[in-house]
Amino acid sequence: xxxxxxxxxxxxxxxxxxxxxxxxxxxxxxxxxxxxxxxxxxxxxxxxxxxxxxxxxxxxxxxxxxxxxxxxxxxxxxxxxxxxxxxxxxxxxxxxxxxxxxxxxxxxxxxxxxxxxxxxxxxxxxxxxxxxxxxxxxxxxxxxxxxxxxxxxxxxxxxxxxxxxxxxxxxxxxxxxxxxxxxxxxxxxxxxxxxxxxxxxxxxxxxxxxxxxxxxxxxxxxxxxxxxxxxxxxxxxxxxxxxxxx
Numbered sequence: 001x002x003x004x005x006x007x008x009x010x011x012x013x014x015x016x017x018x019x020x021x022x023x024x025x026x027x028x029x030x031x032x033x034x035x036x037x038x039x040x041x042x043x044x045x046x047x048x049x050x051x052x053x054x055x056x057x058x059x060x061x062x063x064x065x066x067x068x069x070x071x072x073x074x075x076x077x078x079x080x081x082x083x084x085x086x087x088x089x090x091x092x093x094x095x096x097x098x099x100x101x102x103x104x105x106x107x108x109x110x111x112x113x114x115x116x117x118x119x120x121x122x123x124x125x126x127x128x129x130x131x132x133x134x135x136x137x138x139x140x141x142x143x144x145x146x147x148x149x150x151x152x153x154x155x156x157x158x159x160x161x162x163x164x165x166x167x168x169x170x171x172x173x174x175x176x177x178x179x180x181x182x183x184x185x186x187x188x189x190x191x192x193x194x195x196x197x198x199x200x201x202x203x204x205x206x207x208x209x210x211x212x213x214x215x216x217x218x219x220x221x222x223x224x225x226x227x228x229x230x231x232x233x234x235x236x237x238x239x240x241x242x243x244x245x246x
Contacts, residue, residue, distance in 0.1 A: 046103060065096050069095050082238050102133035103140065125163055170195075
């Protein structure tokens with residue numbers, strides 16, 4: 001298969017249907033109406049409350065991640081239109097420290113939710129994360145409560161929240177806002193859960209069922225609402241926005 005054919009198929013294998021990782025910028029191009037994307041909150045930057053040092057000081061890690069990825073932190077957020085409807089759109093950037101959620105990511109998501117509540121606009125958030133960022137300690141864990149509280153404001157305002165779970169969506173992200181959508185959509189085969197399967201098996205000393213924590217398993221057990229192939233994601237999200245917006 002030629003590279004051009006693979007990219008034209010949105011990085012999905014045409015033979016087996018395996019969904020390879022798609023960059024955040026490509027997701028924005030896929031979902032947003034052409035020319036409608038306006039980035040927000042790009043000025044925010046992470047602090048170093050713990051003065052965390054392992055093999056490298058945390059501020060140095062952040063700077064290196066910015067230089068290598070071309071983004072400020074592990075999320076891109078802004079306003080856009082999907083099939084003509086104004087939305088708040090956010091996408092995790094997994095290449096930035098594994099899409100980990102620190103104080104910047106939590107603040108950006110909170111502001112997205114608050115803008116959605118203020119303007120009564122749908123929020124569409126695509127998660128792809130290893131969880132909370134350990135280098136920020138308890139401040140990163142507090143983002144779980146903070147984002148869930150902001151999601152509550154969105155619900156009170158009557159604006160819909162569509163949560164799209166990409167591979168992987170784990171840790172504190174999965175344990176907070178990511179599974180609180182009015183509709184939770186997953187890509188085929190996505191790993192979704194709090195702790196990893198190996199950690200769970202070591203803890204409970206039992207073998208987990210086949211496919212545990214994969215999107216198909218979660219759909220069967222009622223944890224998510226639908227699985228959408230990447231080629232259908234824009235149409236499905238647009239249809240849900242129309243239904244939920246009235």
